[in-house]
Amino acid sequence: MKPFLARLTGGAIILFARFITAVRAIWDGADPVPRQRVYFANHASNGDTILIWTVLPTAMRARTRPVAAADYWLTSPIRRFIGQDVLNAVLIDRRVEQRDHSPMDLILEAVDDGASLIIFPEGGRNTTETSLLPFKSGIYNIASARPQVDLVPVWIENLNSVMPKGKIIPIPLLCTVTFGAPIHVEEGETREAFLTRAQAAVLALAPKTEEAEI
Amino acid sequence: MTGPRGDFLLLLCGIGGILVLASLIGTILKRRIAPDGSNPTIENLNARITAWWGMAALLAVAFLAGRAGVVILFAFCSFAALREFMTLTTKRVADHWPIAVAFFIILPVQYYLVWIDWYGLYSIFIPVYVFLLLPVVTVLQGDTKNVFIRISETQWALMICVYCASHVPALLSLRIEGYEGRNVLLIAFLIVVVQLSDVLQYTWGKLIGKHAVAPALSPSKTWEGLIGGVATATLIGAALWWITPFTPVQAAGLSLAITLAGFFGGLVMSAIKRDRGVKDWGHLIAGHGGFIDRLDSVVFSAPIFFHLVRYFWSSV
Numbered sequence: 001m002k003p004f005l006a007r008l009t010g011g012a013i014i015l016f017a018r019f020i021t022a023v024r025a026i027w028d029g030a031d032p033v034p035r036q037r038v039y040f041a042n043h044a045s046n047g048d049t050i051l052i053w054t055v056l057p058t059a060m061r062a063r064t065r066p067v068a069a070a071d072y073w074l075t076s077p078i079r080r081f082i083g084q085d086v087l088n089a090v091l092i093d094r095r096v097e098q099r100d101h102s103p104m105d106l107i108l109e110a111v112d113d114g115a116s117l118i119i120f121p122e123g124g125r126n127t128t129e130t131s132l133l134p135f136k137s138g139i140y141n142i143a144s145a146r147p148q149v150d151l152v153p154v155w156i157e158n159l160n161s162v163m164p165k166g167k168i169i170p171i172p173l174l175c176t177v178t179f180g181a182p183i184h185v186e187e188g189e190t191r192e193a194f195l196t197r198a199q200a201a202v203l204a205l206a207p208k209t210e211e212a213e214i
Numbered sequence: 215m216t217g218p219r220g221d222f223l224l225l226l227c228g229i230g231g232i233l234v235l236a237s238l239i240g241t242i243l244k245r246r247i248a249p250d251g252s253n254p255t256i257e258n259l260n261a262r263i264t265a266w267w268g269m270a271a272l273l274a275v276a277f278l279a280g281r282a283g284v285v286i287l288f289a290f291c292s293f294a295a296l297r298e299f300m301t302l303t304t305k306r307v308a309d310h311w312p313i314a315v316a317f318f319i320i321l322p323v324q325y326y327l328v329w330i331d332w333y334g335l336y337s338i339f340i341p342v343y344v345f346l347l348l349p350v351v352t353v354l355q356g357d358t359k360n361v362f363i364r365i366s367e368t369q370w371a372l373m374i375c376v377y378c379a380s381h382v383p384a385l386l387s388l389r390i391e392g393y394e395g396r397n398v399l400l401i402a403f404l405i406v407v408v409q410l411s412d413v414l415q416y417t418w419g420k421l422i423g424k425h426a427v428a429p430a431l432s433p434s435k436t437w438e439g440l441i442g443g444v445a446t447a448t449l450i451g452a453a454l455w456w457i458t459p460f461t462p463v464q465a466a467g468l469s470l471a472i473t474l475a476g477f478f479g480g481l482v483m484s485a486i487k488r489d490r491g492v493k494d495w496g497h498l499i500a501g502h503g504g505f506i507d508r509l510d511s512v513v514f515s516a517p518i519f520f521h522l523v524r525y526f527w528s529s530v
Contacts (some may be wrong), residue, residue: 022297024497139511141509164307170299 006085013083013086017047017054021162021175025055028205030152032057035184036116039064040139042132045163047170048156052118053087055177062190065110066118071092090117098159104141111146121198127165132203135195143185143194150182153198155205165168178205220513221457222277225402227315229270236263265499269508273405279416281329284401289325294353294505295375295513302486302525308357312348312368321376328380331387340377345369367450375506375511378406381516388520388528390407392435393459404472404519408511412480415443427472432484435477444473459527468522472515479514483507 007074017023025032039052049066070091072085083089090110092103105124111119119142123134158175185194202213240260247253276283300313320340326388327336349365385400419439451469457464483506487495496504506513 020500022496110474158301161305164310167310169310169314169318171300171310172293172317174298174301 002085006081009082010086011051013056013082017050020170020172021051021159023051023055023175023177026176028178028179030150030179032060032179033175034060034115035150036111036148037064037132038111038117038119038139038142039126039151039152039154039179040119040121040152040198040202041156041177042126042206043122043124044126044156044160046125047090047159048120049087049089049118049162051156051177052154052160060116064088064116064118067107067120069093071095071098089145096134096156099157104138104145107142108145111142117142119193123211125165131200131206135199137191137195139198140185140191140194147184151184151198152182153180153201153205154178155202180205181185221399222402225399225406225454225457228273229406233263233267233270234313236266252372258276262502265502268269273402277402280398281383281386284386284398285325285329288379288383289321289493289510291374291505292321292379293317293327294496294498295379295509296366296371298504299371299375299504300368302490302492302495303371304360304363306357306364308358309352309364309368311355315348315351316368316372316376320348320372324376324380324385328384328387333384335389336380336384340372341397344372347443348372355409371502379509379514379518380518382512385520385523388524389457389522390527391529395526396457399457400523403451403454404511404516407469408448408472410514411443411447411476412511413443414446415477418442418446428481431481431488435481435484440477444470444477471522472519475515475518476511479511480482482514483510 030037041048042050053064053066066087067091068083068087068089068091070093073079073089073091073105083091089143090106092106093099095136107117119139122133123136126133126180139151142149155178156175158173162173162175163170172187180201185200189197219412226399231507240256240263241258244251244260245254245405248256251257272287274453296317305313324336324339327339348368352365353361382401382404386397388397390397390401415435417441418441419434421438422442423434423436423438425437427437427440440449448466451473452462453468455465458465458525462469483495487493494503495506498504499508502508
């Protein structure tokens with residue numbers, strides 16, 4: 001019963017996401033093929049995970065798990081159902097003192113099970129004027145621990161206008177999700193150099209022409 | 215076969231025939247020239263023809279479903295068009311509520327008024343009441359940066375995508391003596407003439423087009439395409455007089471009016487796309503771009519057609 005309800009809810013979420021944003025995937029460097037990947041994206045809105053999840057082809061979606069905050073997704077029965085059963089998220093507790101697992105162990109366990117991941121290396125939602133905050137180390141740790149996995153940069157465009165921080169009702173606007181060419185940690189590359197390169201890879205997918213200033 | 219059903223079926227057969235012919239030509243061209251799909255023009259042509267099948271089927275279903283079907287179909291078109299339009303407008307966080315109101319209150323109310331046939335209100339609801347009240351919602355958010363541009367663009371988006379588009383289903387409420395129960399054919403007439411005019415302008419332009427009408431806006435719109443397309447579409451419109459309450463000459467005159475309005479609509483929308491640096495309004499319809507790319511000429515001609523028919527033929 002529960003798996004069926006989860007599939008139904010998943011379908012409803014995808015339908016709603018498409019209704020509001022008519023979201024479109026642009027495969028610009030990575031193809032929609034079922035390779036094991038870590039998708040890493042800019043994070044400006046609560047719906048970012050949903051949007052990436054929506055544009056992935058069905059077979060790939062079933063094997064892709066978002067890495068998300070346990071302290072958000074486990075706080076009510078509905079969130080727990082969506083986080084655990086619908087999205088099948090890898091839930092990480094952001095409160096260090098509450099952890100019984102090391103977050104990296106959980107993440108690598110999921111990778112070793114063959115899952116693809118969705119992560120937001122900025123750490124939290126970006127509510128500033130800059131396009132992208134500095135990346136946290138997690139992505140480097142995953143990349144160096146499991147070098148065979150493709151790291152695919154992703155840019156989500158416009159969702160922050162659909163649902164700015166603090167708003168409840170989303171407004172319908174077109175969104176795109178752009179997938180770029182995979183990157184890997186190179187021989188002898190430092191943590192800082194890799195994080196800078198990963199950040200640049202995401203930024204490079206943002207639309208070239210900024211909104212005309214009037 | 216007589217009566218509205220008969221005429222409607224005959225029209226459907228005609229459109230179906232044209233689409234079958236188009237699909238046949240598309241398939242033959244592909245087989246002959248680029249069976250591996252390497253010719254982008256032919257691929258685009260075939261994508262367009264497939265999309266045309268979809269649109270024709272959708273319209274046919276809506277027409278068969280009667281008033282409710284037509285109103286719901288165009289309400290959805292308005293929604294999709296407004297979604298594309300608002301994506302390109304100047305916005306700030308303070309516009310969140312006004313835009314939400316536009317989508318979730320103004321759009322449904324306008325179509326509800328069309329549905330209950332309250333002409334006195336739906337013809338002034340957006341140009342008068344929304345025009346005055348929506349800016350109040352905007353300025354109450356307290357952000358004055360670019361406020362003149364923001365309220366103007368939102369209002370124009372509503373006029374084009376909601377108010378003008380809602381005049382297509384509004385054609386159902388016109389009462390024309392001796393034409394009772396057949397109004398849906400007026401919509402078919404409008405859409406067939408406008409869309410054929412678009413296709414024919416494109417075709418004539420490709421065949422013999424040399425002199426651009428407005429090179430700064432759109433290099434593909436030529437005088438040859440315009441004159442050829444408008445003339446042929448007007449002739450076809452005249453030949454369709456039998457589905458309308460008009461004589462052949464009147465049908466030609468109305469066709470001329472709506473094809474010209476449609477042409478200028480396309481020109482205005484091209485100018486806006488150019489200003490915002492986009493090629494298409496959206497990507498929902500394969501080969502055509504977005505909803506507005508396909509609807510721009512319908513949207514501009516619908517209110518003009520509506521009011522011409524209402525003034526000269528309608529008793530209400």
